[in-house]
Amino acid sequence: MHDAPPSMTRLxxxxxxxxxxxxxxxxxIHQTSTYELPRTAEAARIAAAVAPGAYYTRYGSPNAREAEAMLADLDGAEAALLVGSGMAAVSAALLSVVxxxxxxxxxxxxxxxxxxxxTxxxxxxxxFGVDVRLVPQEALAAEVRPSTRVVYVETPSNPTMTLTDLAAxxxxxxxxVIIADNTFATPYNTRPVDFGVDLVVQSATKYLNGHSDVTAGVVTxxxxxxARAWETARVLGPxxxxxxxWLLARGLKTFPLRMARHNASGLAVARFLAGHPAVRAVHHPGLPEHPQHDLAVRQMRGFxxxxxxxxxxxxAAVRVLRATRLCRNAVSLGGPETLITHPASLVFAHQSPQELAASGVDPAMLRLSVGLEEPEDIIADLAEALSTVD
Structure with missing residues (x-):
């Protein structure tokens, strides 16, 4: 004889x-999609609030609120909005003000x-009927018109490492309304809010998390x-x-330590490449020969x-890419592993040749995200790979 099944209500x-x-x-980790609300008028106030932390997870969560508090503090901003990817942050910020x-x-x-x-x-x-005008990065400030309502910048830009003078x-x-993508610099090296930027967007997937295991974005x-960006995200649902x-908040606890290492190793690798006979050009704002090095020194704490x-x-670029062993062939950046990629064929695969040229993406260019390995090991791997094109 079998026992009676357990009560589904009790389960x-x-x-x-x-x-x-x-x-x-x-x-x-608050792994729940919804929250039981009080049976009072307070429930209606929670439902009508901007970004309630314990109402419905599309609106926010206690884990998101913790990460947002850390991110707002890093950026020197009043508030932060955590979303599902860097592009979700870019889209929420732009769509909320155009x-x-x-x-x-x-x-x-x-x-x-x-x-x-x-795109x-x-x-x-x-x-959507929005008037957009794209101009060369170095001419951005000079191209502002009376009709300009939103300025969108990325500094350093991907992948050419060109800077935009935020104060100018x-x-x-x-x-x-000025929006700046600060993913490459991070708030460790540049805080755009300090230069008068209104909204900062970042792919938290990258340096902010720092472990290649999270996809997230932030608007500060x-x-x-x-609040306007949150309303857009509430509707679109990223x-x-x-x-x-939770993983992002954990990664942020080591963010300053990691960035100090990335800064030091990045400059060491850039100096090695700048002196290599097989390399025509190195794009890194920490090098004195970078055309905007003076601006980088004014605007960035590190590079x-x-x-x-x-x-x-x-x-030759493809041969170098295939010859690396320590450097991994992967898109994204800012993790503990050094990543190498060919922007023209991988990162910018959805752009036309004309758009690639306008963005400064040379088919002979390789992009490097210098990781946390010993810099001597990264340099040795690159030296061996570059020997294939000497």
Whole structure:
């Protein structure tokens, strides 16, 4: 004779007695999609709030709130919004401040941006009736018009490591909303808010998390503008789930230590490449020969672990890529592993040859994300790979 099956009601509502003990030192993962609300008027206030932390996970979560507090503090901003990817952050920020039609003004942006950002600027926003004008990065401040309502910048830009003078853009566009992609620099090296930028977007997948195991993005800035970005994200739904938010908060605890290493190793590798006969050019703002080195010194605390270098031609670039062993052939960046990639064929695969040229992406260029290995080991791997094209 079998026992009666357990009550489904009891399975759904287990009676768990409180246990003695202290509070957790590390915030637990709140792996739930929704929260039981009080049976009072407070429930309606929670539902109507901006980014409630314990209402419905598409609106936010306690884990996201913890990471957002850390990220806002890093950026020197009033508020932060955590979303599911860097492009979700870019999209939420831009879509929350643009308007279509003759009265909407224009979005002014660089021709050199991350590939998906270029698609958003060149194709999607114009498809919504938004006026977008792309100009060379170095001419951005001079190209501001009275009709400019939003200025979107990326500094250093991907992958050419070209800088935008944030103070000059702010002075040229005092009434525009300025949005800066700070993924490469990170708040360790540059805090765009300090230069008058209104909204900062970053792929938290990269240096902020730092372990190649999270996809996330963040928007920081004034509370009012971040609330507008949150409303856009609430509708579009790019959720950063609790486990990813928990991993990000954990990664942020070692962020300053990691960035100091990335800065030192990046500069050491750049100096090695600059002296190698098989390398035509090295793009790293920490090198004195970088055309914007003076600006980098004014605007950056350190110069990061990202660089690009150009060899003889596209065939040579492919040979170097295939010959590396320590450096891994992978997109993304900012993790503990050194990553090498060929931007023209991998990172910017969705752009036309004309768009690649406008972005400064040379087919003979390789992009390097210098990781946390011993710099001597990274240099030895690159030296061996470059010997294939000497």
């Amino acid at each position: 759904l509502h287990p009676d768990v007695a409180p246990q003695p003990g202290g509070a957790p030192l590390v915030t637990p 308007s279509s039609g003759a009265t909407g003004g224009e979005v002014l942006a660089q021709t050199s941006h991350y590939t998906a950002t270029l 958003l600027l060149r194709t999607m926003l114009p498809g 853009v702010r002075a040229a566009a005092p009434d525009a 800035g004034s509370a009012a503008l971040v 959720v950063c789930h609790p486990f990813e938010a 990061g672990g990202m660089l690009a270098f150009t060899v003889a031609d596209a065939d």
